[in-house]
Amino acid sequence: ALDKEQMQGLRGIREFLKVRTSYDVLPLSFRLVVLDNELLIRKSLNILIQNGIVSAPLWDSSNSTFAGLLTSTDYINVIQYYCQFPDEIDQVDKFRLSSLRDIERAIGVLPLETVSVHPMRPLYEACRRMLKTRARRIPLVDVDDETGREMVVSVITQYRILKFIAVNNEKHTILLKKSVRELGLGTYSNLATADMNSSVLDVIHLMVKHNISAVPIIDKGNKVLNVFEAVDVIPCIKGGAYDELASSVGEALSKRADDFPGIYTCNEDDRLDAIFETIRKSRVHRLIVVDDNNQLRGIISLSDILKHVLLFGEEEDNIRAG
Numbered sequence: 001a002l003d004k005e006q007m008q009g010l011r012g013i014r015e016f017l018k019v020r021t022s023y024d025v026l027p028l029s030f031r032l033v034v035l036d037n038e039l040l041i042r043k044s045l046n047i048l049i050q051n052g053i054v055s056a057p058l059w060d061s062s063n064s065t066f067a068g069l070l071t072s073t074d075y076i077n078v079i080q081y082y083c084q085f086p087d088e089i090d091q092v093d094k095f096r097l098s099s100l101r102d103i104e105r106a107i108g109v110l111p112l113e114t115v116s117v118h119p120m121r122p123l124y125e126a127c128r129r130m131l132k133t134r135a136r137r138i139p140l141v142d143v144d145d146e147t148g149r150e151m152v153v154s155v156i157t158q159y160r161i162l163k164f165i166a167v168n169n170e171k172h173t174i175l176l177k178k179s180v181r182e183l184g185l186g187t188y189s190n191l192a193t194a195d196m197n198s199s200v201l202d203v204i205h206l207m208v209k210h211n212i213s214a215v216p217i218i219d220k221g222n223k224v225l226n227v228f229e230a231v232d233v234i235p236c237i238k239g240g241a242y243d244e245l246a247s248s249v250g251e252a253l254s255k256r257a258d259d260f261p262g263i264y265t266c267n268e269d270d271r272l273d274a275i276f277e278t279i280r281k282s283r284v285h286r287l288i289v290v291d292d293n294n295q296l297r298g299i300i301s302l303s304d305i306l307k308h309v310l311l312f313g314e315e316e317d318n319i320r321a322g
């Protein structure tokens with residue numbers, strides 16, 4: 001019966017996602033910071049920090065086109081470049097946002113697939129595309145009727161979508177009574193972790209190696225003390241202080257903004273409905289799964305939750321077609 005209810009809840013949410021558009025997710029009024037592609041990377045950091053944001057669409061003013069999305073991954077790439085070519089630090093200081101693609105090439109990472117969606121397409125489509133490309137945020141790009149030019153309306157994130165689901169689907173989410181343990185929701189083996197004395201660089205290398213956006217910081221007894229997130233690199237390299245990346249995670253975490261939402265934990269016996277309750281109420285970007293002694297058990301990312309909501313119980317070939 002629990003299984004049936006769970007499926008009924010998930011189907012309800014999926015139907016909801018099919019009749020809403022990405023546009024519906026946006027607040028009535030919002031501010032969008034778009035950065036010119038010719039801006040110095042060094043300066044872009046200050047702008048993000050001053051505006052309290054962690055990403056921004058890029059604009060190529062030479063041909064009036066959307067030039068991609070700047071995210072913490074780009075800064076991590078710059079850091080990797082700095083590590084591989086330490087003699088070029090002066091060069092790094094002169095890089096513009098338009099050089100990001102050259103940096104990717106120089107360090108040998110594959111450029112992220114640039115996906116965008118039209119704001120009036122079903123939200124379900126944006127979600128599917130996010131899961132397929134592993135993009136955590138997707139720009140909403142529309143074409144201006146009069147000029148025929150592309151314009152970036154906004155950016156939607158996994159976080160915003162899950163929040164939107166949580167706020168508008170209480171009658172469906174209360175049906176999700178299966179526990180994290182029963183669903184096998186999240187990752188429980190080969191966890192990448194670090195301790196307070198690890199250097200910021202070590203943690204960045206871990207994130208790159210495992211292709212993840214957060215590393216739990218634990219003590220000797222496996223107790224969770226904090227989480228270092230990809231977005232935490234932004235204040236670390238503010239002002240071009242790349243040499244400070246050798247300092248400890250503990251020090252770096254003390255630089256977090258005052259409004260840092262904190263880290264969220266849950267227990268393997270918590271049910272998915274409770275997780276949606278947390279998403280509804282708080283700024284959650286992932287849940288750290290701990291046992292009763294606060295020892296690390298696993299990690300549930302927003303993509304794990306989104307994947308469950310969209311794909312659990314779907315037929316294999318259905319998934320491939322999406």
Ligand code: ADP
Nearest residue numbers: 186187190191192212213214215299301302303
């Ligand atoms: P998101 O895609 O929501 O930004 P991540 O990139 O951090 O989240 O997570 C991608 C996948 O890796 C998820 O399945 C998640 O459970 C797993 N994961 C996240 N952090 C870690 C970690 N520190 N160690 C091992 N696996 C992780």
